[in-house]
Amino acid sequence: MKMMLKTTVSLSVLLLTASAAFADCGIAKGSVRILSNDFEALRVIETATQDCVAAGVTVTANATAEHKNLQVPALTINPAEYTVAMVANNSIVPLLNDDLIRPLDDLVAKYGQDLQPNQLIKIDGKIMAIAFMGNSQHLFYRKDILEKAGIAKAPTSYEDVLAAAKAIKDAGIMDYPLAASDKPGWDLAAEFVNTYLGTGGDFFAPGSAELAIDNANGQKTLEIMKAMTAYMNPDYLTFDANELNKVWDAGQVAMMNQWGSLAGAAVDPATVPADIVSNTVFAAAPTIAGGTTPAAALWWDGFTIAKNISDEDAEASFQAMMHGISPATIAANPNAATWLVKGYTPGPAAVGVIATANGGARAYPMQPYMGLLHTALSTELAEFIAGKEDATQALADVKAAYDTAAKEGGFL
Amino acid sequence: MPHKTFFAFILPSLIAMVLFIALPIVSVVVQSFYVEHSRVLVEVENCQPFGGCTKEVRVDSAATAALKKEQPLGQFNGFGTYLNRGHLAVAEIGQIISTSKGFGDAVARIYNLPFYKALAFTLVFCFVVTPLAMALGFAIALGVNALPKIVKGPTIFFSLLPMIITPLVGSLILFWMINPQGIIGATIQHIFNDPTLSLRASPALTWASLLFYGVWTNAPFSFVVFYAGLQTVPGDTLESAMIDGASRWERIRYVIIPHLAPLATFVALVQLMDNFRVFEPIVGFSAEANATSLSWLIYNDLSGDTQLFGSAGATSVLTIAGVIVLLMPVLVRTWREFNRKVI
Numbered sequence: 001m002k003m004m005l006k007t008t009v010s011l012s013v014l015l016l017t018a019s020a021a022f023a024d025c026g027i028a029k030g031s032v033r034i035l036s037n038d039f040e041a042l043r044v045i046e047t048a049t050q051d052c053v054a055a056g057v058t059v060t061a062n063a064t065a066e067h068k069n070l071q072v073p074a075l076t077i078n079p080a081e082y083t084v085a086m087v088a089n090n091s092i093v094p095l096l097n098d099d100l101i102r103p104l105d106d107l108v109a110k111y112g113q114d115l116q117p118n119q120l121i122k123i124d125g126k127i128m129a130i131a132f133m134g135n136s137q138h139l140f141y142r143k144d145i146l147e148k149a150g151i152a153k154a155p156t157s158y159e160d161v162l163a164a165a166k167a168i169k170d171a172g173i174m175d176y177p178l179a180a181s182d183k184p185g186w187d188l189a190a191e192f193v194n195t196y197l198g199t200g201g202d203f204f205a206p207g208s209a210e211l212a213i214d215n216a217n218g219q220k221t222l223e224i225m226k227a228m229t230a231y232m233n234p235d236y237l238t239f240d241a242n243e244l245n246k247v248w249d250a251g252q253v254a255m256m257n258q259w260g261s262l263a264g265a266a267v268d269p270a271t272v273p274a275d276i277v278s279n280t281v282f283a284a285a286p287t288i289a290g291g292t293t294p295a296a297a298l299w300w301d302g303f304t305i306a307k308n309i310s311d312e313d314a315e316a317s318f319q320a321m322m323h324g325i326s327p328a329t330i331a332a333n334p335n336a337a338t339w340l341v342k343g344y345t346p347g348p349a350a351v352g353v354i355a356t357a358n359g360g361a362r363a364y365p366m367q368p369y370m371g372l373l374h375t376a377l378s379t380e381l382a383e384f385i386a387g388k389e390d391a392t393q394a395l396a397d398v399k400a401a402y403d404t405a406a407k408e409g410g411f412l
Numbered sequence: 413m414p415h416k417t418f419f420a421f422i423l424p425s426l427i428a429m430v431l432f433i434a435l436p437i438v439s440v441v442v443q444s445f446y447v448e449h450s451r452v453l454v455e456v457e458n459c460q461p462f463g464g465c466t467k468e469v470r471v472d473s474a475a476t477a478a479l480k481k482e483q484p485l486g487q488f489n490g491f492g493t494y495l496n497r498g499h500l501a502v503a504e505i506g507q508i509i510s511t512s513k514g515f516g517d518a519v520a521r522i523y524n525l526p527f528y529k530a531l532a533f534t535l536v537f538c539f540v541v542t543p544l545a546m547a548l549g550f551a552i553a554l555g556v557n558a559l560p561k562i563v564k565g566p567t568i569f570f571s572l573l574p575m576i577i578t579p580l581v582g583s584l585i586l587f588w589m590i591n592p593q594g595i596i597g598a599t600i601q602h603i604f605n606d607p608t609l610s611l612r613a614s615p616a617l618t619w620a621s622l623l624f625y626g627v628w629t630n631a632p633f634s635f636v637v638f639y640a641g642l643q644t645v646p647g648d649t650l651e652s653a654m655i656d657g658a659s660r661w662e663r664i665r666y667v668i669i670p671h672l673a674p675l676a677t678f679v680a681l682v683q684l685m686d687n688f689r690v691f692e693p694i695v696g697f698s699a700e701a702n703a704t705s706l707s708w709l710i711y712n713d714l715s716g717d718t719q720l721f722g723s724a725g726a727t728s729v730l731t732i733a734g735v736i737v738l739l740m741p742v743l744v745r746t747w748r749e750f751n752r753k754v755i
Contacts, residue, residue: 068717089460090717097451097718099473123470124456131461175607184700207455207469234613235592238698298462340461363462368451368471371717379526379712382701386615389524397524400504404497408720410448410487 025052025323026111030316034061034303035071036086039261041133041301041337045086045324052320059320067091075100080306083317088301089364090371092121092129097368101128101304107318114327116342121302131302132325133337136361137194137257138296138352139286140266144279145254148173157287158195158224158295161255165231168254177254178231179247182385183240189377190297194257195221197362198288198295209369209411211402214395220289222384222391229385237386251276257285257296260353264335267349282352284359294356297364300340369411376402437732444493444725446486449479486722493726498709500730501525527727530704531734533619537705538687538738541626546679548627549634550672554664556635557642568639575632583696586625587612615702622703625693630686634679641675642668681742688735706731 032049036042046061053059062082064070072094074081085095095101103126108115112130121129141155149167153160161178168177181187196203201217204210229236233247245262247253249272258266260282267277285296303321305314323329327343338350346354364370380401384394406412413421452475459465480486495502504525512518522528552571559567574582589596590611601609611617645668653663691707694700700708706727713724 069715094717097471097473097476099477118461120459121461122457122459122465124458134461183698204469209453209469233592234608234610236613237701238612240698300461357462361462363460365468366458366460367469368453369718375712375716375718379700379704383524386701388615393524400497401526405718405720405723407496408447408489408493408498408723409718410450411453 025054025057025319027052027054027057027316027319029056030310030313032057032059032084032313032317032320033082034059034084034086034317034321035067035074035082036061036063036084037067037088037301038063038065040264041261041333041339042086044329044333044336045132045321048326048329049320049324052316052323057316057320068094071095072098072100075306075308078308079310079313080308083306083309083313084303084321085306086301086303087129088135088299089297089366090374092302092304093366093368093371095304096123096128100307102307102314103127104130104305104318107305107315111319111322114322114342116340119302119340121300129302129304130321130325131300131340133301133339134353134357135259135261135299135301135338136296136353136356137190137259137285138263138294138356139255139283140248140258140263140352141255141281141283142253142276142279143281144275145173145177154281154283155255155286156284157290158198158228159289161286162224162227162231164255165228169231174252174254176231176233176252178228179239179244179253179256180225180228180232180236181239181241181244181258182225182229182232182236183238183243184382184385185240185378186374187240188381188385189374191225191257192221192377192381193364193374194285194296195224195288196295197297198285198291198293200291200293203365203370203373204367209367209406211373211399211406214399218395219391222381222394224288225385226387226391229387237382248280249273249276260338260350260356263352264347264349282349282355284352284355285361287359292360294359294361296356296361298357298361299364301337369406369409372405372409372411373398373402376405440725440728442485443721444729445488445490445722447489447493447722448486448720449476449483450487451476452479489722493722494730497525498723499527499726501527526704526709527706527730530706530709533622533703534688534690534705534734536619537623537626537690538684540623541630541687542680542683544623544627545630545683546634546676548631549636549679550638552631552635553638553642554668556639571635572632574629575636577629579629579692580696582629583625583693586621586628587697590621612698618697618699618702622690622693622697622699625697626687626690629693630683633683637675637679638672641672645671677742677745681739684738684742685735688731688738706734 034046034049036046042063046063049059068091071085075085075095076098087095105127108120108127115130119131120127121131145168146164149164149171151164151167155161155164165177168174180191182191196213196217199217199220201215203213205212241259241262244256244258245266248256248266251273263282267280269277285294287293288295305317325341327341330339330341330344334345335347335349338346338353376398380397381394383389384391403412452472453469454472455467456470457465458468494500497504505522508518508521512521523532556564556567556571588594591597592601592610597611600611601607611621649667650663653667689707690705691711694703694705694708710724710727713720713727
């Protein structure tokens, strides 16, 4: 079914863009080689760039979940294996650290007439990446279950979520009304980062790599994360984001924080029972401890152009990507993502991300040592979330692990 | 065989071993003594779609590249990486011993250090799985050997299946089966009449599932080797044992097991080495919260946004050291036997 859906989508993309296929991308000559993560929205863009294939112009794309491991070695060699690397807040950092991508100011001036100002990722005044979509984790809830439990007001804070979960459990409607991607590893660390951002705290001391999460905000974050697990399936330690959609579609969960990019799939009428589809509501990520900002990191996905390639290939790549994220391509695929592109009108699956962004949620930090903190969180919080360790010990462990790694990484 | 002929025979594989095993190990050892250069950090203006422009820290890539060019391996750190918290944690252990409130507390706090946590599971996996898998493999070999010829082929094929299946796929299959909605998970909940019982949630049961998987996947190797060995058991010795009135068990105990003992040493050697590198089932079972291994630590160091090659190198060297320590008794014995034969 999924396969068929994919085929249908890509076929319709082909058909819709067929008229544009003969519209010249304006590329004289060059080779476009794209490396990206593997999800629907990026495949839409890559399919559209195929229109640019012409005499002397080749376009190839490698969409793989292993892109993060490939990008640094592949862009280090000269000429680089890929001319375009699609990145997000976190994955652009290794490329910046090693100086592997080129400033795009000239190309934007020449070909960027369709871009909006907020799409330009500027670092030290230079445009280093072009963002085309936003993403974040946000609240999914089942309005029928909440109604049945007598909850009139939609939950907007973690305190509301916990109260609603208690009401649902006490009413005997569901044993495990909550779910979160608490699987130790990337997912668990992301969960901490989201919640901590909602407290308004900063991860590092200003201007340095010194960790600053061992405080009341860190304690509060862990307290909430722990309190949530009381209402989760006992297997919560093995749940990642993909697993969350499965339990959601099986109707086993009433509230969860899940990725906006998976919202469309969670209410896909082709695979999900109709009563779950019609009762699923997307809302901003909950706030925490009386705060006002949604507790979720905002992510952007964008593209960068490699440094170690000829100017001709760089120009061709930029033009092909501009065609890939052109308003026409996006208008044909409004539900594939929460686009940042001009002329995009958000579909029903995008409301959660937009509400989270409008609520003033903060972006996932781009500090060069954030990746080390993410790794430290991903291993050291495991025992805490499994209930084998207290919050103070967990925060001390995270700090010890981060300090060790940051020293090895040359940041401390 | 004279030593010279032996050397000539082994030369081609010796060259390959030096090129593809020894040299990479040397490179890993060298890498483990280095850490990254201290990065030159600068504060720059940073603009993005959400939150507008802010001042954020960046790596000054030009300055860092200059440092890198001067010393491409990084900063020399000696045994620093080996002794830090991520590895042997010497300072932390000293502190734990001097401040601990008793033996149990000290053990619990040492177990909280990543390297020792991983080492504990790795060793348990090695010493539980190896003998059990060998015993199971031997039992299967005896059973198959007694079967009529016509069913032998298919039985051997099915007995080998766990080894044929890719470890990651095999562990995923078992992982899905122990899911509370899976066949094993649901059955266990039904037997114990406890809907919250989950093999994936409790650390002890996770370890048990991983060990069970280890035995399941390792038994076929022992089976194949022991089955081959059984074909070489001298028939007349067995016959005379039968004439002397030995029961089946006595024949196994006094004829077959002594005959297969050298093979068992070989199997134990290979299996210990294999099991010390346990990795796939931890990923397949999503067991990172309850069980990690040395190989998993290496994987974890190399799979973040920032890769720590020095740290991964140090863990690799410690893994090699661990394998050598484990194999020492067997190696010493083989060496002695070899010397005896030559003399």
